[in-house]
Amino acid sequence: MKTHDLMILGSGPAGMAAAATAVAHGITAVVVDEQPAAGGQIYRSIESTPIKERRILGDDYWHGKALVDGLNDPRIDYRPGTTLWQLTRKLEVGLLQGEQASMVRARHVILAHGAMERPFPIPGWTLPGVMTAGSGQILLKSAGLAPSAPVVLAGCGPLLLLLAVQYLRAGIPIAALLDTTPAGQYRDALSLLPGALRNPRTLLKGVGLLAELRRAGVRHVRHVTALEAEGEGRLEGIRWQCGNDSEWHHLSTPLLLLHQGVVPNTQVTRALDCTHDWDERQLAWQPRRDNWLATDVEGIAVAGDAGGIVGAKGSAMQGQLAGLGAAIALGRVSEEKIHKEVKQLRRDLARETAIRPFLDVLYRPAAHWRLPEDDTLVCRCEEVTAGEIRRMAEQGCRGPNQTKSFTRCGMGPCQGRMCGITVSELLADANGQSVAETGYYRLRPPFKPITLGQLATAAEDAAG
Amino acid sequence: MTTCDFAVVGGGLVGSAIAYGLAKAGHRVSLLDEGDVAYRASRGNFGLVWVQGKGLEIPSYSQWSMSSASLWPSLSDELRELTGVTTQHQAPGGVHLCYSRKEMELRQRDLTLLAEATGGQFDFAMLDHEQLREMIPEIGESVTGASWSRWDGHANPLYLLRGLHAGFLRCGGTFLPGSKVQRVHQNGASFVIEREGERVLAERVVLAAGLGNRHLAPQVGLHAPLIPNRGEILVTERMRPLLNLPTTYLRQTGEGSILMGDSHEDVGFDEGTETPVLSNIAQRAVRALPALANTRVVRTWGALRVMTPDGYPLYQASLSHPGAFVACCHSGVTLAAAHAKRLAPWIAGDSLPSEIAPFTAERFDVQTVIPA
Amino acid sequence: MFKRLSLPEASAQQTVNVYFDGRQVTAQDGDTIAAALLSAGIDACRTTPVSGSPRGPYCMMGVCFECLIEVNDIPNVQGCQVLVKEGMQIRSQNGARRLG
Numbered sequence: 001m002k003t004h005d006l007m008i009l010g011s012g013p014a015g016m017a018a019a020a021t022a023v024a025h026g027i028t029a030v031v032v033d034e035q036p037a038a039g040g041q042i043y044r045s046i047e048s049t050p051i052k053e054r055r056i057l058g059d060d061y062w063h064g065k066a067l068v069d070g071l072n073d074p075r076i077d078y079r080p081g082t083t084l085w086q087l088t089r090k091l092e093v094g095l096l097q098g099e100q101a102s103m104v105r106a107r108h109v110i111l112a113h114g115a116m117e118r119p120f121p122i123p124g125w126t127l128p129g130v131m132t133a134g135s136g137q138i139l140l141k142s143a144g145l146a147p148s149a150p151v152v153l154a155g156c157g158p159l160l161l162l163l164a165v166q167y168l169r170a171g172i173p174i175a176a177l178l179d180t181t182p183a184g185q186y187r188d189a190l191s192l193l194p195g196a197l198r199n200p201r202t203l204l205k206g207v208g209l210l211a212e213l214r215r216a217g218v219r220h221v222r223h224v225t226a227l228e229a230e231g232e233g234r235l236e237g238i239r240w241q242c243g244n245d246s247e248w249h250h251l252s253t254p255l256l257l258l259h260q261g262v263v264p265n266t267q268v269t270r271a272l273d274c275t276h277d278w279d280e281r282q283l284a285w286q287p288r289r290d291n292w293l294a295t296d297v298e299g300i301a302v303a304g305d306a307g308g309i310v311g312a313k314g315s316a317m318q319g320q321l322a323g324l325g326a327a328i329a330l331g332r333v334s335e336e337k338i339h340k341e342v343k344q345l346r347r348d349l350a351r352e353t354a355i356r357p358f359l360d361v362l363y364r365p366a367a368h369w370r371l372p373e374d375d376t377l378v379c380r381c382e383e384v385t386a387g388e389i390r391r392m393a394e395q396g397c398r399g400p401n402q403t404k405s406f407t408r409c410g411m412g413p414c415q416g417r418m419c420g421i422t423v424s425e426l427l428a429d430a431n432g433q434s435v436a437e438t439g440y441y442r443l444r445p446p447f448k449p450i451t452l453g454q455l456a457t458a459a460e461d462a463a464g
Numbered sequence: 465m466t467t468c469d470f471a472v473v474g475g476g477l478v479g480s481a482i483a484y485g486l487a488k489a490g491h492r493v494s495l496l497d498e499g500d501v502a503y504r505a506s507r508g509n510f511g512l513v514w515v516q517g518k519g520l521e522i523p524s525y526s527q528w529s530m531s532s533a534s535l536w537p538s539l540s541d542e543l544r545e546l547t548g549v550t551t552q553h554q555a556p557g558g559v560h561l562c563y564s565r566k567e568m569e570l571r572q573r574d575l576t577l578l579a580e581a582t583g584g585q586f587d588f589a590m591l592d593h594e595q596l597r598e599m600i601p602e603i604g605e606s607v608t609g610a611s612w613s614r615w616d617g618h619a620n621p622l623y624l625l626r627g628l629h630a631g632f633l634r635c636g637g638t639f640l641p642g643s644k645v646q647r648v649h650q651n652g653a654s655f656v657i658e659r660e661g662e663r664v665l666a667e668r669v670v671l672a673a674g675l676g677n678r679h680l681a682p683q684v685g686l687h688a689p690l691i692p693n694r695g696e697i698l699v700t701e702r703m704r705p706l707l708n709l710p711t712t713y714l715r716q717t718g719e720g721s722i723l724m725g726d727s728h729e730d731v732g733f734d735e736g737t738e739t740p741v742l743s744n745i746a747q748r749a750v751r752a753l754p755a756l757a758n759t760r761v762v763r764t765w766g767a768l769r770v771m772t773p774d775g776y777p778l779y780q781a782s783l784s785h786p787g788a789f790v791a792c793c794h795s796g797v798t799l800a801a802a803h804a805k806r807l808a809p810w811i812a813g814d815s816l817p818s819e820i821a822p823f824t825a826e827r828f829d830v831q832t833v834i835p836a
Numbered sequence: 837m838f839k840r841l842s843l844p845e846a847s848a849q850q851t852v853n854v855y856f857d858g859r860q861v862t863a864q865d866g867d868t869i870a871a872a873l874l875s876a877g878i879d880a881c882r883t884t885p886v887s888g889s890p891r892g893p894y895c896m897m898g899v900c901f902e903c904l905i906e907v908n909d910i911p912n913v914q915g916c917q918v919l920v921k922e923g924m925q926i927r928s929q930n931g932a933r934r935l936g
Contacts, residue, residue, distance in 0.1 A: 399500020
């Protein structure tokens with residue numbers, strides 16, 4: 001088996017920054033990403049987007065170009081279109097490129113898988129025509145596709161506002177922005193304003209987005225407390241309630257884009273049996289890391305949103321830090337030598353991420369958006385409802401693994417990515433336990449499907 | 465403090481079947497179980513309800529397996545009526561694939577001996593490649609043939625466990641999940657079962673804690689020298705029906721996924737997966753059914769079998785602590801019906817089923833060879 | 837549900853013809869299959885093996901596995917992970933996949 005000094009998994013801001021840093025210390029970094037081009041999700045399609053007018057996608061998007069250009073460095077072995085299907089605690093790496101599966105070894109690994117959307121289970125969310133705000137952004141950036149009819153955006157969080165403004169600037173009509181940010185949450189977040197003020201740019205950006213939407217007269221419905229997607233075989237319309245008012249409001253629409261924040265993608269770190277902590281403020285699991293971003297599996301670090309949501313710039317800084325950590329681990333530089341650089345980097349990172357508590361509290365989805373009604377599907381793949389999960393709790397299931405084995409929730413193709421957090425929260429709530437106590441699914445490779453034939457030959461190659 | 469007639473320690477396939485059987489018979493039963501993350505052999509069980517090839521060294525095991533296989537349909541029906549849970553049990557027969565003439569001969573010889581030892585109760589047939597192809601149209605060219613027995617079948621081990629738990633509750637059982645039992649001791653004629661800040665008082669106690677029995681058995685004067693043996697499983701995406709009957713390491717589930725397994729590793733208590741092992745399982749599956757080469761594995765699993773030194777079960781009543789029992793095996797699905805319908809009554813006071821007389825710990829005092 | 841923004845560089849994008857359940861779909865070079873289908877107004881690409889319910893692309897980033905389709909006789913392909921190629925034969929993935 002071939003051994004690489006450093007493998008970086010993911011070519012978003014964290015992965016790209018890690019690669020640039022590693023290369024500066026003489027390490028040949030292998031960067032792997034399943035997407036056909038670099039940028040991760042936040043800078044997706046930055047090299048090929050048909051939307052050249054900078055104003056539409058915004059400066060923050062185009063900021064990523066320099067990082068993507070950095071991957072052209074000949075010392076970086078960049079492999080797009082390559083899927084990670086396996087990573088062991090012994091740092092054996094299983095890759096799939098096209099039809100070709102292979103196994104290699106690494107001396108050091110930086111995981112930079114980024115984030116994924118927090119599940120947003122509402123009645124009817126599996127109807128064709130209901131998608132995520134993230135998918136709207138991807139279609140916009142990568143294919144110049146935008147809603148053909150006035151679109152309904154629903155949920156909360158900066159990404160939702162950003163998409164609304166991008167649509168606005170591209171001339172796309174917005175039927176309504178249904179805001180689920182709970183009443184009083186602005187007030188709750190105020191106590192964290194001092195932290196937010198350390199990153200005034202980001203704070204003002206958010207304020208600016210809201211102002212832009214208001215100026216354009218976008219219908220911004222606040223304090224939405226219930227939302228349902230309706231239709232026969234596909235989305236036809238939605239209905240919602242506000243505050244404590246029991247009146248249902250209706251709107252016909254062929255497209256609903258949902259978003260209630262992003263959470264770390266922990267699929268790989270879970271399969272490695274890294275220790276994870278439940279962050280009650282971010283309402284998400286995070287792999288436990290030391291101050292060099294190393295997990296408790298030797299040789300494996302996590303940089304960027306995959307370790308806890310820090311945003312694009314914060315992810316890039318963490319990528320740098322992890323890259324420096326790799327350089328130290330691989331003996332390319334001593335800690336003393338880069339002491340000042342690291343100190344400055346940590347200061348910059350602290351300032352960049354000081355706004356997170358404010359954003360986390362401000363955009364914290366209310367409990368009922370995370371604990372759906374009984375009839376709502378929680379596991380989309382195996383079609384398991386919230387009610388079934390609660391029934392399992394009644395029958396003595398204390399955690400998601402017994403629940404999974406009894407109901408099949410989490411056993412579908414997505415391997416629990418879409419339902420995991422919801423199931424953990426539902427069980428915690430039903431059992432009167434903390435989410436930390438309740439736990440999460442036990443996961444194993446393959447992280448993405450691999451054929452029997454590919455699996456049969458990959459290990460053969462490794463042994464040979 | 466909970467008081468009951470029977471405390472069953474261990475909510476896996478063995479414990480649940482026994483607890484269900486006892487509760488159904490009207491006894492007050494408490495079923496104690498660990499938390500969500502525990503060594504759960506049930507989660508790695510392949511799902512075979514299997515008879516052929518079992519008992520080569522101790523033929524009464526074949527009889528015990530056949531008894532269970534005969535009782536399986538009624539257990540399955542019962543659980544469905546009582547709880548609505550379907551075990552997906554099917555008994556179309558099963559095949560053990562052979563890849564050479566030599567393998568066929570050895571297999572035939574072994575199974576013939578077994579048939580004789582069971583007075584013809586166990587029966588089977590050898591199938592050549594053509595006959596096998598009639599049953600499994602996609603069978604690979606390199607498969608020489610197979611041994612087939614009408615006694616074999618399969619079920620969904622997880623739904624079985626779910627059904628047993630639900631049935632247990634339906635019959636008035638008390639389920640106590642959440643932590644490991646630390647200590648069992650006698651208090652007069654009863655037993656006190658202790659775990660984190662909690663005590664259960666029972667007239668009789670059944671230790672069905674799988675590998676946990678190693679530490680618990682001695683507390684009631686019994687001996688359970690169990691060894692973990694890891695099995696890994698591959699699960700594919702759902703397929704349309706293509707495999708009518710189960711084989712020892714390849715079967716199609718009720719959902720349509722193809723399940724592959726039957727690996728054995730001596731790795732202590734590691735429930736992870738090893739790529740070479742997974743790859744071997746994949747290779748073997750593709751050899752058996754070449755058309756599977758392009759199907760995708762969506763999940764893998766590793767779990768620890770509860771193995772005695774010779775692989776046969778352990779059922780024993782304590783002499784020093786009357787009322788305490790130990791029950792362990794690695795065929796929790798096959799034997800579920802026997803456990804619920806014949807073992808449970810024994811634990812409740814009926815006479816010992818004759819088939820299980822050999823399965824006490826005393827046999828381990830004699831050197832035995834672990835069957836290959 | 838989705839339309840192409842009329843952009844100054846639009847003419848520079850090359851068209852790619854693919855087929856969905858026999859019907860021709862005009863896509864652009866660089867589209868994923870899922871994006872191409874959505875641009876043609878196709879929002880449901882499969883039915884589930886559990887209940888036969890219609891499903892379509894949801895996350896567009898390879899996480900949800902809803903956009904499964906059959907491509908050139910290979911079933912259960914994630915449409916958002918594969919770029920369109922001229923002449924591709926795409927079929928809806930109805931229920932569990934077949935062998936082969």
